[in-house]
Amino acid sequence: MDAMIRVVDVHKAFDEVPVLDGVSFSIPKGHFAALIGRSGHGKSVLLRHLAGLVRPDRGQVFVDGEDLAHLGGHALRRLRRRFGFVFQGGALFDSMTVLDNVAFPLRECLRLPERSVRERVATALAQVGLSGSEAKLPAQISGGMGKRVALARALVLEPEILFFDEPTTGLDPITAQSILDLIARCQRDLGFTGVMVSHQIPRVFDITQQVLVLHRGQVRFDGTPEQLRVSTDEVILGLLGAEDAAGSNGRSRNGLET
Amino acid sequence: MLLDALQKVGHIVLHSLSAVGRMGLFLLQIVVCALTPPWKGRLVLNRIVFIGTQSVLVIALTGGFTGMVLALQGYHALSRFGSDAFLGPLVAMSLVRELGPVVAALMVTGRAGSAITAEIGIMRISEQLDAMELMGLNPFRYVVVPNLLAAMIAMPLLTAMFDVIGIWGGYLIGVRTLGMSGGTYLAEVAQYLEWSDISGGIWKSLTFGVIICWVSCYKGWHAGFGAEGVSRATTQAVVLASVLILVWDYFMTSVLF
Ligand SMILES: Nc1ncnc2c1ncn2[C@@H]1O[C@H](COP(=O)(O)OP(=O)(O)OP(=O)(O)O)[C@@H](O)[C@H]1O
Numbered sequence: 001m002d003a004m005i006r007v008v009d010v011h012k013a014f015d016e017v018p019v020l021d022g023v024s025f026s027i028p029k030g031h032f033a034a035l036i037g038r039s040g041h042g043k044s045v046l047l048r049h050l051a052g053l054v055r056p057d058r059g060q061v062f063v064d065g066e067d068l069a070h071l072g073g074h075a076l077r078r079l080r081r082r083f084g085f086v087f088q089g090g091a092l093f094d095s096m097t098v099l100d101n102v103a104f105p106l107r108e109c110l111r112l113p114e115r116s117v118r119e120r121v122a123t124a125l126a127q128v129g130l131s132g133s134e135a136k137l138p139a140q141i142s143g144g145m146g147k148r149v150a151l152a153r154a155l156v157l158e159p160e161i162l163f164f165d166e167p168t169t170g171l172d173p174i175t176a177q178s179i180l181d182l183i184a185r186c187q188r189d190l191g192f193t194g195v196m197v198s199h200q201i202p203r204v205f206d207i208t209q210q211v212l213v214l215h216r217g218q219v220r221f222d223g224t225p226e227q228l229r230v231s232t233d234e235v236i237l238g239l240l241g242a243e244d245a246a247g248s249n250g251r252s253r254n255g256l257e258t
Numbered sequence: 259m260l261l262d263a264l265q266k267v268g269h270i271v272l273h274s275l276s277a278v279g280r281m282g283l284f285l286l287q288i289v290v291c292a293l294t295p296p297w298k299g300r301l302v303l304n305r306i307v308f309i310g311t312q313s314v315l316v317i318a319l320t321g322g323f324t325g326m327v328l329a330l331q332g333y334h335a336l337s338r339f340g341s342d343a344f345l346g347p348l349v350a351m352s353l354v355r356e357l358g359p360v361v362a363a364l365m366v367t368g369r370a371g372s373a374i375t376a377e378i379g380i381m382r383i384s385e386q387l388d389a390m391e392l393m394g395l396n397p398f399r400y401v402v403v404p405n406l407l408a409a410m411i412a413m414p415l416l417t418a419m420f421d422v423i424g425i426w427g428g429y430l431i432g433v434r435t436l437g438m439s440g441g442t443y444l445a446e447v448a449q450y451l452e453w454s455d456i457s458g459g460i461w462k463s464l465t466f467g468v469i470i471c472w473v474s475c476y477k478g479w480h481a482g483f484g485a486e487g488v489s490r491a492t493t494q495a496v497v498l499a500s501v502l503i504l505v506w507d508y509f510m511t512s513v514l515f
């Protein structure tokens with residue numbers, strides 16, 4: 001099968017502390033992969049590599065056959081028009097209203113006429129259950145609402161490749177489940193290739209075809225959710241057990257570790 | 259011991275050289291983006307309001323008082339030589355050639371430059387710039403270039419306002435308080451102030467606008483981590499921009515006049 005995303009022996013250190021230490025894997029076109037692992041083991045950093053925001057110290061990242069490190073500004077931007085990215089912190093434009101945030105990519109990338117922009121924004125906001133908050137500023141909505149706006153902003157362009165960095169962390173279980181369902185539905189409809197960092201174990205396994213476990217900067221496991229469930233690796237057992245318990249406690253992380 | 263010291267000096271020199279290089283590249287990037295479409299007209303207008311319109315009060319106040327104090331001091335100096343009739347040209351020339359562009363630029367640095375740094379710095383640390391980048395857009399066009407164009411439009415206008423209000427403030431002191439003839443004041447200004455004085459001042463203010471935007475955007479763009487990083491960047495931007503304005507002013511003066 002065609003690999004949409006291929007990572008070859010990526011190394012990255014910050015201030016000489018290695019964060020990624022020889023990461024390799026590939027994700028076939030149309031597959032949705034979950035990226036799990038303990039906090040601080042490099043998931044967000046890996047995701048930023050996949051989007052070309054960070055260049056690896058060593059190794060390569062290929063997206064749709066193109067080596068991100070060798071793409072110039074223009075070619076990289078063209079490739080990124082096919083990306084969607086939901087940041088861990090939302091990264092909403094805080095000087096713009098919710099409506100303008102979601103409309104921004106439509107206006108600036110697609111240059112759609114204002115009427116269809118409004119229509120698509122309304123649909124996207126309804127999908128995430130936020131109709132009626134169009135005029136609010138990011139500072140005036142709750143953290144969970146912000147996450148959903150960020151999700152709407154990423155989905156509104158119907159991208160081919162989507163990266164999610166903990167899209168459901170900090171949401172109540174019901175909203176979290178509905179967001180996961182929404183992502184799964186979009187994935188079925190649009191067939192995007194995706195990577196989702198998530199602590200929603202085991203629910204995230206229901207909507208993904210591949211699981212990557214990142215441990216101490218290396219891929220500890222790469223396989224299907226079924227294979228993961230029968231794994232006897234103690235790291236994975238720990239992760240499943242710990243995250244199971246954490247998930248049912250509605251564990252809240254207030255950005256202290258982000 | 260000596261080697262250690264040398265090594266340290268070398269480090270510092272290399273470090274500053276690479277910082278200068280990065281700032282130069284940043285300026286080059288701004289200029290390239292500013293000269294190529296698409297331009298964001300609406301954002302430029304927004305920034306003109308922010309940098310220009312909202313500075314009007316501050317510029318009017320500082321301009322007025324600068325002119326008034328110039329008139330007071332100048333009158334004392336001139337009357338010692340019995341040439342107090344030249345008060346008008348003294349005030350006007352000092353303002354138009356030197357104080358107008360420089361003081362206006364310093365005020366705008368403090369008011370708008372620091373805000374620009376903080377704004378871009380916050381966009382950096384909250385990943386808004388990355389988000390734009392990941393939409394396949396060039397954040398330079400949205401957050402840096404509009405500031406540059408707005409500063410280049412607003413600075414000469416603000417400076418002109420500063421000059422006019424300053425000359426009027428001088429008039430107020432010279433004529434109303436010190437009892438000069440109003441006709442003399444204005445006639446002498448008209449006679450001695452030359453077009454080259456005015457155009458020189460405008461050129462200065464234009465380049466000061468570029469310096470303010472360049473430094474404050476650069477510092478915000480490369481803000482470190484967290485609130486502390488942004489606050490440090492803001493302080494550095496104001497200090498560096500102010501110093502650069504004064505240094506550059508010296509060079510401009512020695513070349514222009
Ligand atoms: N810009 C940076 N500079 C220095 N160190 C960094 C930087 N970004 C990340 N790190 C370090 O890299 C490590 C991995 O961080 P990362 O954000 O990828 O963790 P994570 O797996 O996403 O954790 P979480 O689940 O809490 O989000 C951390 O130890 C962090 O300190």
Ligand SMILES: [Mg+2]
Pocket residue numbers: 043044045088165258
């Ligand atoms: Mg993370």
